[in-house]
Amino acid sequence: MNENIKNNPHFDSYYDAVVIGAGNGGLSAALQLSIDNVRVLLLEQHNLPGGFATSFVRGRFEFEPSLHELSNVGSGQDKGFMRKFLQDKGGVDVEFIPVPEAYHLILTDEGINIKIPFGIEKFIETIAAAVPGSREPLERYMQTCKETFGAIGYIGRMNGVPDPKVLMEEYPSFMVTAGYTVKQVTDTFGIPDRALEMIYPYWSYLGIPVNRLSFTIWALVLYNYILKGAHIPRYTSHGMSAAIDARIRELGGRTEYSTRVKKIFVEEGRVVGVETAAGERIGASYVIANLSPNIVYGSLVDDRNNVPEEAYRLINARKIGASAFVVYLGLDASPDELGIESYGYFIGASMDTEKSYKNFFTFEAPEMQATICLNRAIPDCSPPGTTILSMTALAGPDTWKDVRPENYVRFKQEFAKVMIDQFSEAVGAPLSDHIEEIEIATPQTFARYTGAFKGSIYAYEQDPWDSVVARSMSGPQERYIKGLDFAGGYASIGHGYESAFLSGRIAAQMALKKIKR
Amino acid sequence: MEVYGKDKDLNAFFGLVSERQERVKRASPLPDMEDPISDLSRMLHPEGMRLVVSVVRDETPSVKTFRLEPAAGSGAGLPVFRPGQYVSLKTKIGDAWITRPYSISSSPSDVLSSGYYELTIQKKEGGFFTGHIWDLWKEGTVVDLSGPHGNFYHDSLRDSYDIVAIAGGSGITPIRSMVREIFAGDLDAKITLLYGIRTPDCAVFSEEFDMYAAREPERFRVIYVCSEPDDTWRGPAGFITASCIMEHAGDVKGKTFFVCGPREMYGFLDRELNALDIPRRRIRKEASGEPVDIASEPEFPVETKEMTFSLVVHMGNEARTISAKAVDTILVSLEKAGIGPDSQCRSGECGLCRSLLMAGDVFVRPDGDGRRTADKKFGYIHPCSSYPVSDLEIRIPLTGDVVTAKNGNSSWNSDGGTTI
Numbered sequence: 001m002n003e004n005i006k007n008n009p010h011f012d013s014y015y016d017a018v019v020i021g022a023g024n025g026g027l028s029a030a031l032q033l034s035i036d037n038v039r040v041l042l043l044e045q046h047n048l049p050g051g052f053a054t055s056f057v058r059g060r061f062e063f064e065p066s067l068h069e070l071s072n073v074g075s076g077q078d079k080g081f082m083r084k085f086l087q088d089k090g091g092v093d094v095e096f097i098p099v100p101e102a103y104h105l106i107l108t109d110e111g112i113n114i115k116i117p118f119g120i121e122k123f124i125e126t127i128a129a130a131v132p133g134s135r136e137p138l139e140r141y142m143q144t145c146k147e148t149f150g151a152i153g154y155i156g157r158m159n160g161v162p163d164p165k166v167l168m169e170e171y172p173s174f175m176v177t178a179g180y181t182v183k184q185v186t187d188t189f190g191i192p193d194r195a196l197e198m199i200y201p202y203w204s205y206l207g208i209p210v211n212r213l214s215f216t217i218w219a220l221v222l223y224n225y226i227l228k229g230a231h232i233p234r235y236t237s238h239g240m241s242a243a244i245d246a247r248i249r250e251l252g253g254r255t256e257y258s259t260r261v262k263k264i265f266v267e268e269g270r271v272v273g274v275e276t277a278a279g280e281r282i283g284a285s286y287v288i289a290n291l292s293p294n295i296v297y298g299s300l301v302d303d304r305n306n307v308p309e310e311a312y313r314l315i316n317a318r319k320i321g322a323s324a325f326v327v328y329l330g331l332d333a334s335p336d337e338l339g340i341e342s343y344g345y346f347i348g349a350s351m352d353t354e355k356s357y358k359n360f361f362t363f364e365a366p367e368m369q370a371t372i373c374l375n376r377a378i379p380d381c382s383p384p385g386t387t388i389l390s391m392t393a394l395a396g397p398d399t400w401k402d403v404r405p406e407n408y409v410r411f412k413q414e415f416a417k418v419m420i421d422q423f424s425e426a427v428g429a430p431l432s433d434h435i436e437e438i439e440i441a442t443p444q445t446f447a448r449y450t451g452a453f454k455g456s457i458y459a460y461e462q463d464p465w466d467s468v469v470a471r472s473m474s475g476p477q478e479r480y481i482k483g484l485d486f487a488g489g490y491a492s493i494g495h496g497y498e499s500a501f502l503s504g505r506i507a508a509q510m511a512l513k514k515i516k517r
Numbered sequence: 518m519e520v521y522g523k524d525k526d527l528n529a530f531f532g533l534v535s536e537r538q539e540r541v542k543r544a545s546p547l548p549d550m551e552d553p554i555s556d557l558s559r560m561l562h563p564e565g566m567r568l569v570v571s572v573v574r575d576e577t578p579s580v581k582t583f584r585l586e587p588a589a590g591s592g593a594g595l596p597v598f599r600p601g602q603y604v605s606l607k608t609k610i611g612d613a614w615i616t617r618p619y620s621i622s623s624s625p626s627d628v629l630s631s632g633y634y635e636l637t638i639q640k641k642e643g644g645f646f647t648g649h650i651w652d653l654w655k656e657g658t659v660v661d662l663s664g665p666h667g668n669f670y671h672d673s674l675r676d677s678y679d680i681v682a683i684a685g686g687s688g689i690t691p692i693r694s695m696v697r698e699i700f701a702g703d704l705d706a707k708i709t710l711l712y713g714i715r716t717p718d719c720a721v722f723s724e725e726f727d728m729y730a731a732r733e734p735e736r737f738r739v740i741y742v743c744s745e746p747d748d749t750w751r752g753p754a755g756f757i758t759a760s761c762i763m764e765h766a767g768d769v770k771g772k773t774f775f776v777c778g779p780r781e782m783y784g785f786l787d788r789e790l791n792a793l794d795i796p797r798r799r800i801r802k803e804a805s806g807e808p809v810d811i812a813s814e815p816e817f818p819v820e821t822k823e824m825t826f827s828l829v830v831h832m833g834n835e836a837r838t839i840s841a842k843a844v845d846t847i848l849v850s851l852e853k854a855g856i857g858p859d860s861q862c863r864s865g866e867c868g869l870c871r872s873l874l875m876a877g878d879v880f881v882r883p884d885g886d887g888r889r890t891a892d893k894k895f896g897y898i899h900p901c902s903s904y905p906v907s908d909l910e911i912r913i914p915l916t917g918d919v920v921t922a923k924n925g926n927s928s929w930n931s932d933g934g935t936t937i
Contacts (some may be wrong), residue, residue: 055889057888176520229814234891242892317540436675438675448558465533465540473533
């Protein structure tokens, strides 16, 4: 390796840590490392930081591409992880704006049209008022979720090595539920079906149906959102990504964009450096990869002999999670004029998660949509008298694989029309008469801008055997190359903004212990 | 708390790891890198293309059409695009990089049926780049260009079936693409074209337009509006005014306007379209590129007009100091110095040339400020629509050619300059 470190006019010959990918996980890792005065280099193939956490401009609108609700920000008095890490520890110049309600659920076949608020008590109260007989089982259910939420927090505080006795005594429902799916656990509570439909919408943030989804991650997500509420950053996710990038540089870290890493060099089972697509070689004793292990083990590690067979078996055993189909609209009327009263909608015929999941894989127009009206959280995110709306449906990673270039636009238009009509009918908003800007993102679009393997936005699916719990318990055996770790959706906590930030910080803390300085 | 009995519950918990290990053991040990999603993405949006001039056609004394096809044996197909999109040409002339966006004047159907793009280029009086093309582009010339880009296209969910196209000069090229696509059956729209020409003999594509208009007058009509007519001119004369639009396009209500032409035309047309009270969403305007004479723009700090500043350019660990004229965009100054950062639209919109302003002040052309809000906050500029008003220090993203100029080939534009 050393004799190869030449011809790199743009970089130092060595960094303690190289972070590949400036998605949320990579930004978080690089931020933590620069806080700790580690010599860190963050390399990103795109010309912007953020990965999915970015923005794009069309005409007089700046669109938020991916974020719906950022969890665990908390208030100024009761700070959550995101606020503590980015603002307090990180000194990042980002402002968080609260989202007004958990969600507005419209299920047309069920006659459900209900706004679900944040706050555990208000959440239970609202559903109990709509569905008689649901209060008592819901209270028990939320208590169970609370224990899981608490247990994961405790495991985190113990750096992943909890005392089983404490777990059993203080968070009794954690271990007894962690082996099961959402459905296996939830069915035992006797919650009326109609109430279940009202609590399940967040499943679409996780992307696999309740009969397969790990109860643990579900409980964590549900409780976290309802307890702490949700936020979005001022000036879109790019506002947060650009702020973190600026802070990393201010702390002495180095970030470089439009720079794709082509190779990771491994010698005797240990990372020794990377090579960029332009052929510049950079030495490093630690590499944190904010991208898919499929790409890292499949094409980045310089010689496949450096990758144990086990690593490929693990990749192949896992299932790559959903990508998305998103319609972004800039509308020339205000939300009031359009009759759009809420920030976040879940709209569908019914809340049948298995049926919806099958729909992801059939290459038919989406049946469910999660739609955000950005102006309902940040009224001045677009000029007066206008509205920004983004409508998201999940799409199986391979469903777009047979689309030919000549049909690509036609399919985009067809699917988008179904979603626009669905929203217009359900909400009573005449969208078609007001479209000033429209952009449509498909799995190909996500792959194009972020390099995401198969355009997946949700990394690996979290069945119980591949849940955060199973991953954490298997963690040490699954570190195949010394000095190589993962951050972002493909790390053990899984996808989602907060998880990606957590994973980046954890990877950085691990690196700090290993880097000899 | 128990779910199905404590023993069963804990078995399920401790069984997670063994189930995981079982599944891993059963899985294939071979890497599977197949990713059809990314493959299609690259087909639709290649980073760059190397094409060969196959036909050169004279349209008028000062306008030529160049037909471009993939080099024989390259195996690569041309990406389809949306009618109205552009490609960016990048080439090195002497020590300087030159980049220019050109709308594709042929249609996506031409790609599918015959495998070519056409670029129709007007020779600029004394123009450095177009002069170069005129001299050097012959059949067989190899040309490097970007994949297709841009947002100037008809979208059936947004735009009306009924289009009024207003084109001036070489702004006709994206409109021709749309017209051809309509007649190929792949664009469901009708067009009334108001085509502003300076003199009667400078209309490009008029034979083709007249042929289409005769074939299906309910789908396509063309009205040539001549600003410097001669005695033989029978059509409407002057500029394309509100009354001219009303007379030829009829009731404007519910119609979508596609406007493409030189910058001077936009200022004029903005007022005329304003008078017709057309909603903003019904007017699509192609980005106009760099102004020919920035110093005449009303907001330009005219006191700097004659000045030249020093520009420190950081690229990774390297730094170079170059000179930058107040009337050149920072992108142009970089290119003149032989630094060719990635760029596409050259209008401030696409953000590909996004760079960090570390010190100094710039003038950002107000109608070319497509920056993200947070980028303004954190000191970023788009060099293609920014002008220096003091000495500057900037950091630009690394581009392939910066490195490969020394190290050899690795990115599409690395040796683009040597081929034409």
